Amino acid sequence: MQNILILDCGSQFTQLIARRLREIKIHSVILSWDSSPDKIKELNPNGIIISGGPDSVNDPDAVNIHEDIFKFNCPILGICYGMQLISKFFGGEISSGNSKEYGITKININSSSELFKNIPDKINALMSHGDNVSNLPEGFKITAYTESNVTAAIENLNKNLFGLQFHPEVANTEFGMNILKNFAFNICKCSGDWDIKNFVDSTINFIREKVQDEKIICALSGGVDSSVAAALVNMACGKNLYCVFVNHGLMRKNEPEQVVKSYENMGLNIKYVDASELFLKELAGVNDPEKKRHIIGKLFIDVFEAEAVKVNGAKWLLQGTIYPDVIESGMKNKKGAVLIKSHHNVGGLPEKMNLKLIEPLRDLFKDEVRTLGKIINVPNEIIERQPFPGPGLAVRCLGDITEERLNILREADNILTSELKISGLYKNIWQAFCVLLPVRTVGVQGDSRTYNEVIALRAVNSQDAMTAEWSRINFDVLDKVSKRICNEISGVNRVVLDVTSKPPATIEWE
Ligand code: XMP
Numbered sequence: 001m002q003n004i005l006i007l008d009c010g011s012q013f014t015q016l017i018a019r020r021l022r023e024i025k026i027h028s029v030i031l032s033w034d035s036s037p038d039k040i041k042e043l044n045p046n047g048i049i050i051s052g053g054p055d056s057v058n059d060p061d062a063v064n065i066h067e068d069i070f071k072f073n074c075p076i077l078g079i080c081y082g083m084q085l086i087s088k089f090f091g092g093e094i095s096s097g098n099s100k101e102y103g104i105t106k107i108n109i110n111s112s113s114e115l116f117k118n119i120p121d122k123i124n125a126l127m128s129h130g131d132n133v134s135n136l137p138e139g140f141k142i143t144a145y146t147e148s149n150v151t152a153a154i155e156n157l158n159k160n161l162f163g164l165q166f167h168p169e170v171a172n173t174e175f176g177m178n179i180l181k182n183f184a185f186n187i188c189k190c191s192g193d194w195d196i197k198n199f200v201d202s203t204i205n206f207i208r209e210k211v212q213d214e215k216i217i218c219a220l221s222g223g224v225d226s227s228v229a230a231a232l233v234n235m236a237c238g239k240n241l242y243c244v245f246v247n248h249g250l251m252r253k254n255e256p257e258q259v260v261k262s263y264e265n266m267g268l269n270i271k272y273v274d275a276s277e278l279f280l281k282e283l284a285g286v287n288d289p290e291k292k293r294h295i296i297g298k299l300f301i302d303v304f305e306a307e308a309v310k311v312n313g314a315k316w317l318l319q320g321t322i323y324p325d326v327i328e329s330g331m332k333n334k335k336g337a338v339l340i341k342s343h344h345n346v347g348g349l350p351e352k353m354n355l356k357l358i359e360p361l362r363d364l365f366k367d368e369v370r371t372l373g374k375i376i377n378v379p380n381e382i383i384e385r386q387p388f389p390g391p392g393l394a395v396r397c398l399g400d401i402t403e404e405r406l407n408i409l410r411e412a413d414n415i416l417t418s419e420l421k422i423s424g425l426y427k428n429i430w431q432a433f434c435v436l437l438p439v440r441t442v443g444v445q446g447d448s449r450t451y452n453e454v455i456a457l458r459a460v461n462s463q464d465a466m467t468a469e470w471s472r473i474n475f476d477v478l479d480k481v482s483k484r485i486c487n488e489i490s491g492v493n494r495v496v497l498d499v500t501s502k503p504p505a506t507i508e509w510e
Pocket residue numbers: 387388389390391431465502505506507508509510
């Protein structure tokens with residue numbers, strides 16, 4: 001299969017390069033900077049991109065790629081640190097710290113370069129570097145430079161080598177996609193024949209090869225990522241996939257029943273475990289948010305493990321990890337350690353039970369997971385589901401967690417969600433939910449004084465949940481929600497709106 005290989009030198013943008021290539025229908029594979037030439041040859045890449053990275057090439061411990069890679073007969077594009085590696089390897093000089101540039105910078109382009117075909121003479125591009133190429137290696141020429149005369153792009157056509165000091169993969173580099181297209185289509189001669197359907201086929205083959213006839217277990221919560229991962233593995237391994245849905249008693253109104261029904265309709269081998277009594281018993285009287293999370297996390301593992309051991313001979317644990325969950329893309333640091341953050345509520349389980357991990361979505365972004373889910377017929381009610389925290393309503397029920405308070409919260413949440421759906425706003429909001437506050441306030445209902453619970457409405461827009469902006473929901477919709485909550489739910493006499501973005505607040509209240 002045609003592909004462009006990305007050698008990861010530790011850039012925060014490495015996955016973004018892969019994603020951009022997927023957007024132009026090019027299959028890409030990311031390997032660590034220290035991959036052997038033999039491993040790379042096996043992939044038979046049409047081109048190689050060397051990513052940026054945090055090191056300085058002048059540091060003796062800096063990451064470096066194997067020199068034989070430069071003897072391959074395919075085009076190589078170095079981005080930022082990648083360009084400096086190429087320059088240094090061929091005898092150029094790199095200065096450290098003289099011409100630091102961070103942010104959008106004006107670039108003058110020599111448009112006769114194939115890399116810059118049909119790109120204007122001047123573009124704004126994202127620079128993020130402390131080092132720069134101060135002396136060009138022999139046989140190379142400068143194809144772009146900044147207004148302060150820093151080398152912004154180089155090439156050596158005889159050797160099929162190209163370098164960019166700026167980042168074409170980020171959205172705020174003008175014509176960045178065109179530059180990547182020029183590299184992929186004109187220079188590497190790719191035809192753009194890949195799409196997410198290929199991802200489905202190749203991932204299914206990969207899973208089958210890896211897992212063979214062994215049994216796989218997974219915990220499902222109704223979330224998009226784990227559901228799409230399970231649907232994919234179900235296509236690959238069918239009944240060898242054992243899914244467990246643990247009802248911790250902290251789900252929203254009718255959610256456990258609906259989610260399990262969707263899974264059954266998807267043909268998943270699913271076991272429903274109602275552990276709500278156990279969770280609520282352990283959470284009784286616990287107010288501290290971190291303690292709540294800790295109790296839920298531990299109980300979840302206990303309950304899931306008890307189910308998992310019933311699946312005789314299970315060898316694999318499936319997780320719906322996606323790229324934003326992975327802090328570092330498996331890149332080895334200088335000491336050779338692989339730094340990965342495992343961010344899932346069944347963390348700890350693989351080692352404890354001696355399970356091997358499968359994470360088929362770990363290279364994808366959320367919207368790609370949704371697209372993939374649609375292709376493999378995961379129902380819309382799951383694909384369009386807003387993110388919901390693992391500890392569920394526990395982190396939205398501030399103060400005591402009791403069945404009565406949870407029911408108040410469920411009813412309020414149901415009213416908010418239905419009104420947002422009726423008004424058409426729901427699908428444009430990243431997350432909208434209610435929070436039950438740990439205070440009571442005085443109200444007047446039916447000529448009597450009340451001293452009741454308060455509901456806060458929280459709605460945010462976000463791209464990746466790292467930052468979020470509070471959603472400006474129409475006042476008439478808010479008014480309707482507030483009236484319905486106070487009229488229909490006994491025990492609530494006040495509704496307030498959270499108008500804080502993230503930062504300084506977080507999306508959830510606990
Ligand atoms: P915060 O509150 O940190 O949340 O701004 C960011 C996103 O993560 C979700 N969230 C969680 N998801 N387990 C999860 O699976 C958790 O413990 C958890 N806490 C927060 C939150 O809903 C938001 O989408």
